[in-house]
Amino acid sequence: MKKIEAIIKPFKLDEVKNALTKIGVQGMTVNEVKGFGRQKGHTEVYRGAEYKIDFLPKVRIEMIVTDEMVVKVIETIERAAKTGKIGDGKIFVSPVEEVIRIRTGERGKDAI
Amino acid sequence: MKKIEAIIKPFKLDEVKNALTKIGVQGMTVNEVKGFGRQKGHTEVYRGAEYKIDFLPKVRIEMIVTDEMVVKVIETIERAAKTGKIGDGKIFVSPVEEVIRIRTGERGKDAI
Amino acid sequence: MKKIEAIIKPFKLDEVKNALTKIGVQGMTVNEVKGFGRQKGHTEVYRGAEYKIDFLPKVRIEMIVTDEMVVKVIETIERAAKTGKIGDGKIFVSPVEEVIRIRTGERGKDAI
């Protein structure tokens, strides 16, 4: 099992979620984050004072998937989240050793 | 050392935290997330228009624990967070290579 | 590649970000979290009733860096985030298997 984390543009969340459910992803956990990256922030002006805002609103999706799904999930996210403009975000893949479903106590793949 | 992540129902947070401190867990980091899963969302109606809300409020607990603690921590979370109803959430376990306490510079187990 | 997670005091965020960009870190993702740890919370009093607040506001920084950068990044965070008082926070290092830049489809180091 792997953990796939995707940092995407907020307005892409629905598209990505729909694309993922279509390929059979049944669960994910999402939260709002602020991203710093190549996409430069913007300047906000409050009463003449300029504030450089380096952190931009992004959405982080976290998903545990079986090893077989990894490639498909990545592809799907890439397709759905892409605008081609800087700041589209990243996907990170990392190892997960165990998954447990609290309700049933199921372990491993069954728990996903 | 392992990282244990638990996605639970928000109103269970206090119970889980108390149960964990009782078994000796001394630190954890928590944030609010939105969960998508088997537990189907609900419909909100605004001026007659129905919106399907797929994402439900959940709380995510992240904890680094020593290898010995892993089993106990998982059991404790399972017990405290369980309602038996769909949507109780998941626990994920993944490897951690190093932990550092910023204040002291301690490394490894001492830093937890 | 490694994932470095740092839990720090909120008012240190700008300092840490600036220190990291100085050593060449080009991206990071940040979110607000609540931390429970040795730093004891405080008591809030509402109409005479006392509430023990165990969770304190913290900021979580997540960063994927190349293996070579790990040590430097950790040192930098330690330096910038340290006040020497309890509650300064932690740094966690964990493995990452793949990184993808959504915009270009780049993989691995190039995608960071």
Add this chain to the structure above:
Amino acid sequence: MKRVFFPLPMLGLLMANAALAAESAPALPKVDTGDTAWLLISSALVMLMTPGLALFYGGMVRSKNVLGTLMQSFMIIALISVQWVIFGYSLSFGPDRWGIIGDLSWFGLSGVGLAPNPDYAGTVPHQAFMIYQAMFAIITPALLMGAIAERMKFKTFVVFTLLWSTLVYDPIAHWVWGTGGWIRKMGGLDFAGGIVVHISSGVSALVAALLVGKRKGFGTEPMALHSLPMTITGAAILWFGWFGFNAGSAIAAGMLSTSAFVVTHIAGAGGALSWAFGEWIYKGKPTTLGAVSGAVAGLATITPASGFVGPMPALFIGLTAGIFCYMAVMGKNKFGYDDSLDVFGIHAIGGTWGALALGLFASKAINAAGNNGLFFGNPSLIAVQALSVVSAWVYSFVVTFILLKILGWTMGLRVSEEEENSGLDLSQHGETGYSF
């Protein structure tokens, strides 16, 4: 007692008007533009208090219950307004039956026209008096709901509100303010509703807190207020509206309304000071919630006395109100019942102390149509006040108790445990308060 709260010299005039009105209604020229302007704007101010209260309460609940809390106040505005124009006003202010209730001859506002009714207000249209009183009937049950925040079933709430207004508020309003009401005839004084509004709602709130029971997790989980700025905003609106509540109760713009305005402001300030400083001394820090709670306590307490006492007594009343109500709220934390937003501790205690305090400080020099209190040489007033207060306590307690018991058996008072977990917003209204 409202009828006579304008300068006595006008009284003769009013009677004359009344006579005239009887002969050749509508007696157009008798309406005073300044008095009418003041009563209308006061009505608007008191109307605004209920949304103000909604914010005051709404900020104190958890965010999953914010809409449920706001909705209760908003629905009460809608429900009781309709109840009032259909039969509530008639029950409260209509022709007296046995000193305890008005009859239904003003059903659907029949006979409640635009010409002044000198029984209540000789210089403004009768309907202006009616709508002003409507706002009082509205805010009273809205106050009550704070005691059982975050757990009441919406359907039961609707039925309860209608019945409570009809069976508790309307009779007590009649006793105290209606022509022929027994407390009024006995000489019991309540300028702007310490008994009618604050005692009735505060005592009923205690009953409700006891019968509906504690919130799930009360005492074990922190139930942090979700937005103190919302609560503070609500308190500010309440203070603003309270000028209409108290000074408007003079039903005229002049010396009496000015006096009521001034003492209201002073008592609000006094309550805020003493509660905040009390906390500072006792708990180490002055809180904003304490300051605004103290202000509300001071304002509630001066309410019955506001047309009878002068500025320095008002300062004393305000300062003591902050302390007494703070102590009452601390007491709750000892007794362990869940009067969630402290309706009893603030409104029942405040209303009671204010109604008694006017028995000490009232002066005919302020309001010739009132009476002198103990410190102005008349020890009997305080006895009359005490009897009025006790009657309102007992009646509110008993009727609310019976009402809630019956509703508990028939409809159920509380949402299910699962609904309580997910919050009133979602479970009762299918909505979410915020989505930042």
Add this chain to the structure above:
Amino acid sequence: MKRVFFPLPMLGLLMANAALAAESAPALPKVDTGDTAWLLISSALVMLMTPGLALFYGGMVRSKNVLGTLMQSFMIIALISVQWVIFGYSLSFGPDRWGIIGDLSWFGLSGVGLAPNPDYAGTVPHQAFMIYQAMFAIITPALLMGAIAERMKFKTFVVFTLLWSTLVYDPIAHWVWGTGGWIRKMGGLDFAGGIVVHISSGVSALVAALLVGKRKGFGTEPMALHSLPMTITGAAILWFGWFGFNAGSAIAAGMLSTSAFVVTHIAGAGGALSWAFGEWIYKGKPTTLGAVSGAVAGLATITPASGFVGPMPALFIGLTAGIFCYMAVMGKNKFGYDDSLDVFGIHAIGGTWGALALGLFASKAINAAGNNGLFFGNPSLIAVQALSVVSAWVYSFVVTFILLKILGWTMGLRVSEEEENSGLDLSQHGETGYSF
């Protein structure tokens, strides 16, 4: 019709004043303090409605557009106030040309002084009437903007607002309320702006929604309201202000203003009740958004009728308003155009129903300067009302259509897709609403 909305017996007096004023201006003693106090506070109340509307709307958009939405209302206050004192007031209320527009002889308020103008208001300074009317001119385009929330280019918005006020609002106000206006002369009644305010903005809103087009993601993505408590607060402020809007339109404090005040409150309550209960029956849950929307519907609907009908007709009008507007809003969801905050469904429908309903329920017993409706024996009024309504619909539709077409070609109506994604706050104003 405003001129004659105070007790008829005063009319002779006013004419006398007028004569006097002509002879020896300024005719100081003619200003009534009570009437002036009432009109000034009413002006302040109506002014407050536009920020209230801003909150009402602001809570309904996504948080990335909250400032853009609030800014529109705030900018309209600034822009139209200046437009109004420079030439808008003159166009609307200045000396009549051909029954369709005022001329520019009151440019820059020249000739609009502090002495009463008996054409419009005999007991208050002319400038008081002028500034009161300014507040109506302000809120009308602000209402309109709800239809095209979250996507309008700010620069175009500024130009559109100025032109729309000048070309749509000012003429219609003149027709209905200006001395010599053709609808007024025909006997068409609109006490406080059902036609002038609600129909003009509501119909134009529909045009705007059609021409500006749907929001990106409309119908496919959830567009959750970012803060219902903000919306509820806004609705409460609107209700509060509406007392000034309707009861202030009597331009005097007395029986007529009282009557308007009372029916306004009742209709608001009725609308809230019927919308919320309608939802409860039809969709299973009463929502807070439904309750406040219903209140606004009831208040908008009673507006044209508020000085002409009694309390029970008002209750009927309020209850039906909640149902009709709810149905209209449901209809929108079927037709699929994106009138984002339902300006058409609430204001055009409400204003229309109110303007027609007064043709049924109006009574000279309430307002001798008004007329009797169908149920009081005069079937002709409803025909006059229908003609007035249709004229306002057609005129608003056509002129707004042409205006937006031209602006679309020249300046562009919408922000770019990318700007829409990042939100109006950042793209149009370089700001962020919240940072908790």
Add this chain to the structure above:
Amino acid sequence: MKRVFFPLPMLGLLMANAALAAESAPALPKVDTGDTAWLLISSALVMLMTPGLALFYGGMVRSKNVLGTLMQSFMIIALISVQWVIFGYSLSFGPDRWGIIGDLSWFGLSGVGLAPNPDYAGTVPHQAFMIYQAMFAIITPALLMGAIAERMKFKTFVVFTLLWSTLVYDPIAHWVWGTGGWIRKMGGLDFAGGIVVHISSGVSALVAALLVGKRKGFGTEPMALHSLPMTITGAAILWFGWFGFNAGSAIAAGMLSTSAFVVTHIAGAGGALSWAFGEWIYKGKPTTLGAVSGAVAGLATITPASGFVGPMPALFIGLTAGIFCYMAVMGKNKFGYDDSLDVFGIHAIGGTWGALALGLFASKAINAAGNNGLFFGNPSLIAVQALSVVSAWVYSFVVTFILLKILGWTMGLRVSEEEENSGLDLSQHGETGYSF
């Protein structure tokens, strides 16, 4: 100058009243209901401005300081209300000593009754005038606090506020408005507080910003406003309340109050427009914060002039106010002191420009009890105004400087660095603003 701001023809009457009152107090029939209604509602409006200001400021701080900011305003309401009725009113408006201060003969409001005091207001109860003035005394120190937001020690704040009101506000109020005050006797004009309120607070704010020092992180960390919608709501409440502030200062409902009302609204609109468009041109985008700041600038600037100038001068004053204050605020960014919420840039500059501008535009045609300005043929007024302004600047600067120096040595002005990090809410009040 307040005494004489009602139509001159009434003055004789008032004097008569005064005589009568002396003979047979209380002289009941002399109180005008319309004037009293207007003054009471104006008092309520001005009272509401301080919570409005709290929101205006509260939205501009970081969320960890929101309660600390709101609490300052709220506590000031409580503290200064009590100070005022005990001795502040007597110092400001009581019997004159040497032209510079009132004596203590009105201590505890003794002698301040319900009969009119023709020195200040002949047609309303004396206490109505007193409570109206209380609201001005309250808002002035609340304005000041914006300069040192997010870092003041609460304990010191309490002491400072009481001393500052007593030593700075009360004397200046006496000079300008008290019977016998030297500026008033000299002929210096300040209709509603440009000098008394805005210059005194604005100049003191600069001193406070300099002595208290910059916020930790100022200039290096972004200090994002935590809720612009809160700020905008506050600005709207301020605007609403300002009608009471300026038009209420006529102490009567009539032509003068109408004129003040109208010019207030116009100047607010003008300020909003010019600041927002100034930014648009200069920085590329019009901001909502700019629009509301401009409105406040326009409103503050018209304040001293509001009972003396006509609509078109008001438009000019408003437009220039927006530009001048915007420039002043930009200037701050250059000089680098941390007047956190721009009290100096807006209130000191606005108040000064307004007090001078009335020397240009004042006209006896608007207010016979005022004077003509330069453009109406009287060049001397501007000199008198300049002297009044300079005196208020110097006095405020010096006394506030000494006061803060002493408090700095004895109690300390700032919270500790750690407390500043965790925020005022937690460190000073043990509370948290939000918990969504």
